Amino acid sequence: DRLFNTLVLSYARAGLLQQSLKTFHKMKEFGVPRSVFSYNTVFSILLRRGRTQMVSKLYHDMRLTDRITPDVYTFNILIRGFCLNSMVDEGFRFFKEMSRFRCCPDVVTYNTLVDGLCRAGKVRIAHNLLKGMRTKSPDLSPNVVTYTTLIRGYCEKQLVSEALDVFKEMGSRGVKPNPITYNTLIQGLCEARELDKIKEILQGVHDNGEFRPDTCTFNTLMTTHCNAGKLDEAMKMFDKMSELKVEPDSATYSILIRSLCQEGNFERAEELFDELEEKKILRRKEGCVPLVAGYNPIFEYLCAGGKTVKAERVFRQLLKRGTQDPPTFKTLILGHCKEDTLREGHEILVLMLRRDFVPDMETYDSLIEGFLRKREPGFAHNTLEKMLRSGHLPK
RNA sequence: CGCUUCAUUAUACUA
Numbered sequence: 001d002r003l004f005n006t007l008v009l010s011y012a013r014a015g016l017l018q019q020s021l022k023t024f025h026k027m028k029e030f031g032v033p034r035s036v037f038s039y040n041t042v043f044s045i046l047l048r049r050g051r052t053q054m055v056s057k058l059y060h061d062m063r064l065t066d067r068i069t070p071d072v073y074t075f076n077i078l079i080r081g082f083c084l085n086s087m088v089d090e091g092f093r094f095f096k097e098m099s100r101f102r103c104c105p106d107v108v109t110y111n112t113l114v115d116g117l118c119r120a121g122k123v124r125i126a127h128n129l130l131k132g133m134r135t136k137s138p139d140l141s142p143n144v145v146t147y148t149t150l151i152r153g154y155c156e157k158q159l160v161s162e163a164l165d166v167f168k169e170m171g172s173r174g175v176k177p178n179p180i181t182y183n184t185l186i187q188g189l190c191e192a193r194e195l196d197k198i199k200e201i202l203q204g205v206h207d208n209g210e211f212r213p214d215t216c217t218f219n220t221l222m223t224t225h226c227n228a229g230k231l232d233e234a235m236k237m238f239d240k241m242s243e244l245k246v247e248p249d250s251a252t253y254s255i256l257i258r259s260l261c262q263e264g265n266f267e268r269a270e271e272l273f274d275e276l277e278e279k280k281i282l283r284r285k286e287g288c289v290p291l292v293a294g295y296n297p298i299f300e301y302l303c304a305g306g307k308t309v310k311a312e313r314v315f316r317q318l319l320k321r322g323t324q325d326p327p328t329f330k331t332l333i334l335g336h337c338k339e340d341t342l343r344e345g346h347e348i349l350v351l352m353l354r355r356d357f358v359p360d361m362e363t364y365d366s367l368i369e370g371f372l373r374k375r376e377p378g379f380a381h382n383t384l385e386k387m388l389r390s391g392h393l394p395k
Numbered sequence: 396c397g398c399u400u401c402a403u404u405a406u407a408c409u410a
Binding site (some may be wrong): 003108109110148149150179190220253254255296298 | 397409
């Protein structure tokens with residue numbers, strides 16, 4: 001059971017959803033009964049991809065076919081999943097259903113609901129829910145996550161002073177803010193253009209050593225500067241990071257590279273891109289999960305300028321850990337076509353198909369035309385067949 | 396008991 005769960009999860013994390021589901025369905029064939037764990041795992045995977053209808057179906061299978069009793073985890077996963085897919089009411093339905101299974105909501109349950117309400121823009125209701133938590137039981141007292149969630153809720157509604165009130169309130173109730181709380185607040189203040197307030201707060205916590213700006217803090221501030229067209233300020237912050245020995249991560253580089261590309265400073269962008277590869281930033285486990293799409297501008301520049309090989313090196317690093325983005329595959333494939341390195345392009349096509357992405361007509365056309373031009377009818381034919389399987393009709 | 400669940404920063408899509 002455990003082996004299967006790990007497998008199911010790893011496939012999903014690698015972006016191979018079909019493989020992951022296949023594994024889940026094969027459990028029975030191997031004589032391994034599905035457990036709450038396996039259902040929970042698969043629910044969480046599907047909901048992350050927005051497959052709510054499939055989850056509802058499986059939930060029935062779970063109860064009626066396999067006769068498995070859901071646990072708190074199950075409900076937390078379901079509530080979160082439906083809330084995130086803008087079905088907050090459905091989330092509350094599951095919340096009410098918990099009692100039928102003698103299942104007690106925990107802090108995570110409430111936090112999830114608070115989050116769902118905030119994302120739906122119902123901050124006041126969320127705030128009331130938080131107040132209600134205190135009266136229920138000591139185990140259900142709002143914790144740092146609850147408060148941070150609410151702070152973000154207020155910030156998103158541009159209600160900065162309410163956010164600051166919540167921040168003060170948590171302090172007075174003895175809940176210590178953590179780095180995420182500070183970063184949330186800073187993000188909110190950035191959006192409200194209250195940069196002075198940020199300085200004030202950072203100064204205050206710096207003096208008593210409660211919070212040191214981390215990678216995320218810098219990324220937030222650099223993004224704000226970039227969006228305000230102050231790339232030079234952002235670059236200064238980047239220098240300051242190394243001064244303070246705060247490690248940059250993938251987000252740091254994609255922010256700067258992107259802005260440099262937008263300004264047309266491709267040389268500097270490429271330098272940072274090289275640094276990204278040299279420092280093996282993308283191989284590190286710590287830091288954020290790299291976002292492939294964040295590098296699209298530089299990929300486009302490189303692939304248009306005969307440097308597809310360099311782009312592909314980084315792209316392959318990103319494939320291992322990053323979240324996937326179909327258009328990036330296309331950029332690389334077209335780059336290879338342009339450089340007549342068609343087999344490499346074809347390899348990327350295969351990678352794409354393995355991830356269930358559907359290449360578009362233009363992608364197929366360029367490859368097939370390229371193969372014909374280079375007198376490789378075998379490959380051309382092979383690619384054509386893939387195209388038909390993708391549901392494209394040849395012109 | 397372990398594997399599954401909650402809050403912060405970077406992309407595009409969508410609006």
